[in-house]
Amino acid sequence: MQKYLLRRALFALGTLIGVSLIIFVVLRILPGDPLVAILGVEGHAKMAPADRAVLMRDLGLSDSLPVQYVRWMRDIATGELGKSFFRGDTVRDLILHRGPLSAEIAILALIISWLVGLPVGILSATRPNGWADAVVRSLSVLFIAVPGFWLGLLIVLALLFWFGYKAPIIIVQLWENPWQNFQLIIGPAVVLGLAQGAYIARMSRSCLLEVIREDYVRTARAKGAVERAVVMHHALPNALLPVITISGVLLGFVLGGSVAVEQAFGVPGLGRALVVAIVERDIVVVQNLVLLYAGIFVLVNVLVDMSYAWLDPRIRYQ
Amino acid sequence: MASPLLRELGGFARRNSLSFLGGVVGLLVVVIALAAPAVAPRDPLKADFRRMNKPPDAQSFFGTDQVGRDTLSRVIYGARTSLFVAFLAVLLGTTVGSLWGVACGYLGGRFDLVSQRIMEVLQAFPDLILAMAISMAIGTGLPAVIAAIAVTRLPFGGRVIRSVAISVREMPFVEAGRAAGASQLRIMALHVLPQCVAPYLVLATTHLGVAIVIEAALGFLGVGVPPPTPTWGNMLADAITGLVPHWWLVLFPGLAITVTVLAFNLLGDGIRDTLDPKLSPAVLRLVTGSGRAAAPAAAPVGKPSDATA
Numbered sequence: 001m002q003k004y005l006l007r008r009a010l011f012a013l014g015t016l017i018g019v020s021l022i023i024f025v026v027l028r029i030l031p032g033d034p035l036v037a038i039l040g041v042e043g044h045a046k047m048a049p050a051d052r053a054v055l056m057r058d059l060g061l062s063d064s065l066p067v068q069y070v071r072w073m074r075d076i077a078t079g080e081l082g083k084s085f086f087r088g089d090t091v092r093d094l095i096l097h098r099g100p101l102s103a104e105i106a107i108l109a110l111i112i113s114w115l116v117g118l119p120v121g122i123l124s125a126t127r128p129n130g131w132a133d134a135v136v137r138s139l140s141v142l143f144i145a146v147p148g149f150w151l152g153l154l155i156v157l158a159l160l161f162w163f164g165y166k167a168p169i170i171i172v173q174l175w176e177n178p179w180q181n182f183q184l185i186i187g188p189a190v191v192l193g194l195a196q197g198a199y200i201a202r203m204s205r206s207c208l209l210e211v212i213r214e215d216y217v218r219t220a221r222a223k224g225a226v227e228r229a230v231v232m233h234h235a236l237p238n239a240l241l242p243v244i245t246i247s248g249v250l251l252g253f254v255l256g257g258s259v260a261v262e263q264a265f266g267v268p269g270l271g272r273a274l275v276v277a278i279v280e281r282d283i284v285v286v287q288n289l290v291l292l293y294a295g296i297f298v299l300v301n302v303l304v305d306m307s308y309a310w311l312d313p314r315i316r317y318q
Numbered sequence: 319m320a321s322p323l324l325r326e327l328g329g330f331a332r333r334n335s336l337s338f339l340g341g342v343v344g345l346l347v348v349v350i351a352l353a354a355p356a357v358a359p360r361d362p363l364k365a366d367f368r369r370m371n372k373p374p375d376a377q378s379f380f381g382t383d384q385v386g387r388d389t390l391s392r393v394i395y396g397a398r399t400s401l402f403v404a405f406l407a408v409l410l411g412t413t414v415g416s417l418w419g420v421a422c423g424y425l426g427g428r429f430d431l432v433s434q435r436i437m438e439v440l441q442a443f444p445d446l447i448l449a450m451a452i453s454m455a456i457g458t459g460l461p462a463v464i465a466a467i468a469v470t471r472l473p474f475g476g477r478v479i480r481s482v483a484i485s486v487r488e489m490p491f492v493e494a495g496r497a498a499g500a501s502q503l504r505i506m507a508l509h510v511l512p513q514c515v516a517p518y519l520v521l522a523t524t525h526l527g528v529a530i531v532i533e534a535a536l537g538f539l540g541v542g543v544p545p546p547t548p549t550w551g552n553m554l555a556d557a558i559t560g561l562v563p564h565w566w567l568v569l570f571p572g573l574a575i576t577v578t579v580l581a582f583n584l585l586g587d588g589i590r591d592t593l594d595p596k597l598s599p600a601v602l603r604l605v606t607g608s609g610r611a612a613a614p615a616a617a618p619v620g621k622p623s624d625a626t627a
Contacts, residue, residue: 015438018438018439019439022439022440022443026452026455029456141583142580144583145576145579147531147576147579150568150575150576153557153563153568153572154569255444256446257446260538263538264558275539275540275541278450278451278539286451290443290448293443294442297442
């Protein structure tokens with residue numbers, strides 16, 4: 001068991017190093033001078049070549065690529081993460097300031113997806129091909145197809161038109177004003193949660209339907225257990241494992257999707273910061289944020305594997 | 319060939335009426351996109367300052383935008399760009415990934431090991447974020463967006479098709495090919511590849527929907543195909559530039575995305591059910607064009623990542 005976990009963790013570390021290399025290579029093949037991106041064409045032309053060289057050195061862009069990569073790794077190790085080209089604040093401050101909002105959205109979306117998806121999936125599986133099943137299945141097909149950011153735009157518009165309501169657009173942390181903070185995160189969380197909930201409902205339905213045909217479930221019924229107990233205590237625990245796995249995979253959609261959904265709701269989270277940085281070609285910010293998103297995704301999948309090992313004795317006792 | 323194909327198609331429509339509907343709608347969208355100049359009532363790029371910000375009326379069914387361009391025409395031309403990007407991205411990404419997967423599965427060994435690590439690294443990125451970073455790096459524009467989306471599709475083709483190729487490798491007819499002294503390339507191309515066509519089709523259809531959503535999200539975030547070329551994504555981005563967005567500018571492009579993605583997803587589900595050889599070996603034979611019945615083509619084609627929520 002411990003060996004398995006250790007191997008899994010080492011694997012994840014290797015993946016992350018690969019991820020950082022890809023980010024680094026991709027961002028360094030940027031066509032064009034980064035100074036042009038920073039200063040604008042006119043500013044770049046006005047500046048003396050000597051000054052340009054000084055600026056390049058200050059920004060750490062004139063060193064060779066391996067040196068730049070090593071420096072980035074060192075920045076990560078010290079937790080400094082480098083500075084934004086444009087704003088002068090460190091990427092660490094940016095993450096600490098905006099990260100909590102995005103994290104709250106992701107966690108709340110996860111909770112919503114389970115709260116909605118699982119009961120709906122169970123309902124659907126216990127009465128297969130009934131009208132409730134039909135409704136659930138069509139709704140989940142629909143929610144999988146609807147782009148979250150568009151749904152978000154529609155919700156924002158509808159609230160504005162019918163209630164004249166607009167969510168706050170400044171960053172309010174949970175510990176400062178919980179109510180305002182909640183208004184910021186609830187919209188994106190619901191949109192992302194419903195899309196994931198659709199997958200979870202689909203998955204839990206099909207897994208449960210498969211498990212319910214098993215012999216041991218028939219035995220449970222034969223010994224006279226009530227249907228509720230059969231589903232909840234016998235079938236469900238075994239049906240849940242794949243659902244947990246897909247929840248980890250889904251987090252990738254949430255992380256990616258939240259970028260667009262945050263934009264739709266105008267939530268000043270980490271995703272917005274990433275979009276702004278990409279549009280401004282702020283390499284230092286982009287490389288760190290992309291690595292952060294990928295890192296969280298990898299970490300969650302390690303956690304999912306570990307919970308799998310913990311929940312499934314066949315893996316645990318290997 | 320034509321009549322059994324038609325018969326199979328009729329059977330498909332009867333068994334999976336919803337998927338058939340999806341196929342019809344998808345085809346309709348493709349036709350509209352191809353025939354955009356003939357179908358669109360107005361020039362999608364022509365501004366008309368006498369008709370700015372008009373809600374839907376008899377003259378323009380979907381209303382007009384901030385500079386008086388006809389939204390319906392823009393949605394129709396947008397279908398062109400959006401579908402073109404999606405088709406090409408899938409054709410490149412899923413196909414190259416699948417061929418890579420065939421090679422991994424059949425060759426195995428060190429090549430497979432290294433390839434698997436690369437795919438794992440690619441899969442560690444959330445799709446949209448990887449696409450954003452790549453399209454930032456190689457510049458905005460049609461080719462950049464296509465390449466960016468294609469790269470995110472690579473690992474899925476690689477993984478799914480690899481598992482198919484691994485199971486095909488152990489089949490007797492492949493062994494027979496080896497025994498007859500065929501080269502590895504020949505076995506891969508003539509014996510393993512045909513068995514991978516069915517799962518590839520399922521994968522490609524579902525990926526079309528994913529690619530459309532990624533394209534729309536990129537356009538919406540301002541890193542996709544740049545204006546004035548209309549795409550469904552950058553139309554949505556345009557729509558919210560005003561202080562109070564007009565509902566028709568938001569509703570119709572998004573509706574186009576949803577309907578198209580829904581159509582491709584339904585079609586993909588139907589193809590998956592049909593190509594499962596336990597359900598219908600006949601169609602499988604038709605599609606793969608081989609007389610070998612019930613091939614192991616029913617590899618677990620999971621729902622591929624669906625990128626954006």
